[in-house]
Amino acid sequence: MNTVPPASPTPPPFPDASASDPASLGWMEGFPPPPDRTVGFADGGAWAFPRTRWSFCHMRELFPTANVSRGDAQVALLPRAERRDLDGVAFTTLDGREMTWGESLAANYTDGIVVLHRGVTVQERYFGALQPELAHTAMSVTKSFVGTLALMLADRRALDPQAAVTHYLPELVGTAYDGATLRQLLDMTIGVRYSEVYADPQADIWHYARAGGLLPRAPDYQGPPTLYAYLTTLAREGTHGEAFAYKTVNTEVLAWVVKRVTGQRLATLTSDLLWSRLGTEHDAHYAVDSVGTEAGGGGLNTTLRDLARFGEAMRQDGWFNGQQIVPERVVADIRRGADKARFAHGGYTTLPGWSYRNMWWVTHNAHGAYTARGIHGQVIWIDPKAEMVIARYASHPFAANAPQLDTTSLPAYEALGKHLLRNG
Amino acid sequence: MNTVPPASPTPPPFPDASASDPASLGWMEGFPPPPDRTVGFADGGAWAFPRTRWSFCHMRELFPTANVSRGDAQVALLPRAERRDLDGVAFTTLDGREMTWGESLAANYTDGIVVLHRGVTVQERYFGALQPELAHTAMSVTKSFVGTLALMLADRRALDPQAAVTHYLPELVGTAYDGATLRQLLDMTIGVRYSEVYADPQADIWHYARAGGLLPRAPDYQGPPTLYAYLTTLAREGTHGEAFAYKTVNTEVLAWVVKRVTGQRLATLTSDLLWSRLGTEHDAHYAVDSVGTEAGGGGLNTTLRDLARFGEAMRQDGWFNGQQIVPERVVADIRRGADKARFAHGGYTTLPGWSYRNMWWVTHNAHGAYTARGIHGQVIWIDPKAEMVIARYASHPFAANAPQLDTTSLPAYEALGKHLLRNG
Numbered sequence: 096m097n098t099v100p101p102a103s104p105t106p107p108p109f110p111d112a113s114a115s116d117p118a119s120l121g122w123m124e125g126f127p128p129p130p131d132r133t134v135g136f137a138d139g140g141a142w143a144f145p146r147t148r149w150s151f152c153h154m155r156e157l158f159p160t161a162n163v164s165r166g167d168a169q170v171a172l173l174p175r176a177e178r179r180d181l182d183g184v185a186f187t188t189l190d191g192r193e194m195t196w197g198e199s200l201a202a203n204y205t206d207g208i209v210v211l212h213r214g215v216t217v218q219e220r221y222f223g224a225l226q227p228e229l230a231h232t233a234m235s236v237t238k239s240f241v242g243t244l245a246l247m248l249a250d251r252r253a254l255d256p257q258a259a260v261t262h263y264l265p266e267l268v269g270t271a272y273d274g275a276t277l278r279q280l281l282d283m284t285i286g287v288r289y290s291e292v293y294a295d296p297q298a299d300i301w302h303y304a305r306a307g308g309l310l311p312r313a314p315d316y317q318g319p320p321t322l323y324a325y326l327t328t329l330a331r332e333g334t335h336g337e338a339f340a341y342k343t344v345n346t347e348v349l350a351w352v353v354k355r356v357t358g359q360r361l362a363t364l365t366s367d368l369l370w371s372r373l374g375t376e377h378d379a380h381y382a383v384d385s386v387g388t389e390a391g392g393g394g395l396n397t398t399l400r401d402l403a404r405f406g407e408a409m410r411q412d413g414w415f416n417g418q419q420i421v422p423e424r425v426v427a428d429i430r431r432g433a434d435k436a437r438f439a440h441g442g443y444t445t446l447p448g449w450s451y452r453n454m455w456w457v458t459h460n461a462h463g464a465y466t467a468r469g470i471h472g473q474v475i476w477i478d479p480k481a482e483m484v485i486a487r488y489a490s491h492p493f494a495a496n497a498p499q500l501d502t503t504s505l506p507a508y509e510a511l512g513k514h515l516l517r518n519g
Numbered sequence: 520m521n522t523v524p525p526a527s528p529t530p531p532p533f534p535d536a537s538a539s540d541p542a543s544l545g546w547m548e549g550f551p552p553p554p555d556r557t558v559g560f561a562d563g564g565a566w567a568f569p570r571t572r573w574s575f576c577h578m579r580e581l582f583p584t585a586n587v588s589r590g591d592a593q594v595a596l597l598p599r600a601e602r603r604d605l606d607g608v609a610f611t612t613l614d615g616r617e618m619t620w621g622e623s624l625a626a627n628y629t630d631g632i633v634v635l636h637r638g639v640t641v642q643e644r645y646f647g648a649l650q651p652e653l654a655h656t657a658m659s660v661t662k663s664f665v666g667t668l669a670l671m672l673a674d675r676r677a678l679d680p681q682a683a684v685t686h687y688l689p690e691l692v693g694t695a696y697d698g699a700t701l702r703q704l705l706d707m708t709i710g711v712r713y714s715e716v717y718a719d720p721q722a723d724i725w726h727y728a729r730a731g732g733l734l735p736r737a738p739d740y741q742g743p744p745t746l747y748a749y750l751t752t753l754a755r756e757g758t759h760g761e762a763f764a765y766k767t768v769n770t771e772v773l774a775w776v777v778k779r780v781t782g783q784r785l786a787t788l789t790s791d792l793l794w795s796r797l798g799t800e801h802d803a804h805y806a807v808d809s810v811g812t813e814a815g816g817g818g819l820n821t822t823l824r825d826l827a828r829f830g831e832a833m834r835q836d837g838w839f840n841g842q843q844i845v846p847e848r849v850v851a852d853i854r855r856g857a858d859k860a861r862f863a864h865g866g867y868t869t870l871p872g873w874s875y876r877n878m879w880w881v882t883h884n885a886h887g888a889y890t891a892r893g894i895h896g897q898v899i900w901i902d903p904k905a906e907m908v909i910a911r912y913a914s915h916p917f918a919a920n921a922p923q924l925d926t927t928s929l930p931a932y933e934a935l936g937k938h939l940l941r942n943g
Binding site for chain 1: 547550551552557558559560561577579580581582583584585586588589590591593594651652653654738745747775778779784790800801802804807809810811812
């Protein structure tokens with residue numbers, strides 16, 4: 096008789112949200128903090144879970160940053176009417192479990208959540224090390240900011256999405272970007288040899304991060320000294336325009352184009368076109384490399400409420416704080432998305448029928464939702480039909496939205512949108 | 520016949536304000552900036568004039584910093600009525616030259632100046648790389664913030680100025696600080712072997728800066744890894760309480776005490792007790808070392824207007840933005856100054872009859888002026904009788920107020936005060 100032993104439940108590889116709570120672990124507490132409670136940059140500790148639950152709210156204390164000014168305008172206060180019914184909203188996770196919205200917050204290692212319904216804050220909560228006045232790393236949510244800025248410049252005819260990348264950046268002649276257009280950059284259909292598998296210590300993303308000063312370097316480091324020096328080393332792999340392939344370096348190239356055509360730094364542009372007009376509460380900031388280049392692929396840090404303000408402006412077709420901040424045409428061009436077949440090449444099993452356009456993820460669901468996504472659970476989720484915006488910062492142990500984060504996030508967002516639509 | 524050749528005028532050792540203008544020199548312009556226009560941290564360039572005219576407005580882009588939140592309050596707008604008569608105010612420099620207020624701005628390598636009269640902005644100008652929304656390094660003006668915070672805590676009985684330093688910091692038993700009181704710290708009458716002659720490359724100030732991560736380290740650096748590790752190396756020299764001796768490490772020790780008694784970081788305390796209550800426009804920030812310790816001796820960076828707001832609060836005996844921010848008793852204790860004879864030991868020939876109390880410089884002049892001073896011309900000058908506050912950021916090539924900066928600054932401040940008193 097063939098006896099199969101009962102399946103023993105695999106212990107979770109990481110402590111859960113409660114067990115990894117940075118306050119109870121006492122990171123960086125004490126003057127000075129004890130060595131085993133110190134979150135350091137030089138030893139790489141700042142990037143290791145559960146220390147990330149502290150460091151993601153304190154990135155500027157680990158490396159240099161450039162300021163994104165809020166300008167001198169008054170704050171655009173978000174009206175508040177918190178609703179107690181949201182936590183109980185039930186949904187089925189992508190792997191078939193019953194869960195409530197309230198439970199999903201811990202499941203996703205949420206550091207902070209803001210839900211706006213018709214511009215009113217109906218939920219705002221902070222966990223872990225995040226506080227209303229602290230900036231959290233947005234990581235790849237940054238890309239959606241850069242894509243929006245690029246579209247705004249295209250709308251003003253300051254750049255042409257159909258033009259060649261090397262038209263603006265002759266430095267990239269002979270690299271992977273030869274023959275690519277800005278449109279292909281914007282939609283991430285570039286044929287470039289560059290791997291972004293975070294679990295692989297040899298992945299190119301780590302070379303990029305070391306070049307940008309985001310990771311410590313070995314004493315004998317001989318790699319590219321800056322972000323742009325790194326970009327010029329990238330070689331072609333595959334054909335441009337054929338398949339969606341999500342690669343951070345593409346946004347970095349786009350940010351470079353944006354700077355080249357305006358003569359402005361990314362931090363200045365972000366302030367002038369967005370941050371100073373949104374009535375933000377706080378300055379934001381970008382990580383910078385050793386020559387002041389902002390990490391446009393993932394270096395933005397903002398407070399949660401300010402992230403929500405940007406989301407609300409997008410939801411209102413670019414209108415917020417009494418003015419048209421993002422042109423309506425730009426928002427429409429993002430919302431309509433791109434080719435789903437091309438997107439399917441990306442192999443995102445948790446995102447069936449989606450597309451990617453202008454550095455935004457487009458669900459093509461019944462509510463027309465679209466979203467900005469960061470690798471540890473950072474998100475702006477815009478549900479136009481439900482008139483809902485979700486801004487979330489998180490520090491999930493896995494550097495991947497799929498499967499864990501998506502499993503307990505995407506159906507939660509959809510359920511919350513449906514609930515607010517029904518119970519407005 | 521003994522012919523003496525005519526004295527040839529010595530060429531100035533540094534280009535003047537116009538010739539060193541960072542915009543015309545093009546620091547950090549271009550994407551990326553060309554190597555000879557790059558202001559780098561690793562090569563020490565950021566600390567070398569004339570690159571300092573750029574770097575002093577961009578310190579956070581060179582090393583890690585901790586945020587000082589402005590909170591979420593509305594901005595306390597400063598009323599504005601600019602006066603054209605100020606630039607022509609004439610005075611005699613300490614070395615006997617005739618000069619006007621307007622001329623003194625360039626003579627002092629001013630990056631920005633705000634003059635408040637009865638709380639109204641009567642002059643606000645920006646030069647060099649400074650802009651209203653950029654934070655400039657306050658350097659030793661930081662000390663006056665830390666001194667004020669310490670006094671505020673003493674006023675609440677959270678610390679006792681008469682207590683021993685080692686009562687709060689047992690880590691300093693056996694160091695220079697054995698036997699010293701907080702009062703001696705506050706008034707800089709500590710007997711500690713520590714030299715702060717910036718022109719001497721072997722001065723202790725540079726060891727302090729390297730320990731704090733403010734200067735690049737040699738690859739084989741074996742010195743103290745953090746600010747507090749450095750403080751524990753300091754040895755006794757001389758007697759406590761006898762003579763004024765201005766040493767940055769004393770403020771660093773005071774900042775440590777302040778954190779120890781409150782359990783709060785300096786950045787948090789500065790925000791909670793001052794920054795969030797002043798109606799500031801922008802967050803401020805402190806430079807931090809590798810374990811998150813804010814440089815309390817000189818690491819604060821603020822916008823110019825926000826610096827002026829703090830000055831205005833002090834001028835109004837602690838009242839600003841509709842509330843008592845600093846207790847009246849604290850301001851009075853600063854204003855009355857300390858022992859002039861003890862101060863005279865410091866050998867400050869440009870400051871006759873002055874004293875130093877609670878990390879502020881007290882002039883004892885006819886207007887009762889007192890001041891916070893940074894080594895490259897940063898200043899808060901409070902003239903109670905004239906109801907005037909001057910906030911200045913500067914990037915003078917010499918790291919010394921005396922003689923150059925004082926020569927063209929102190930009589931200028933006094934003349935401006937007299938002018939406003941007469942022509943209110």
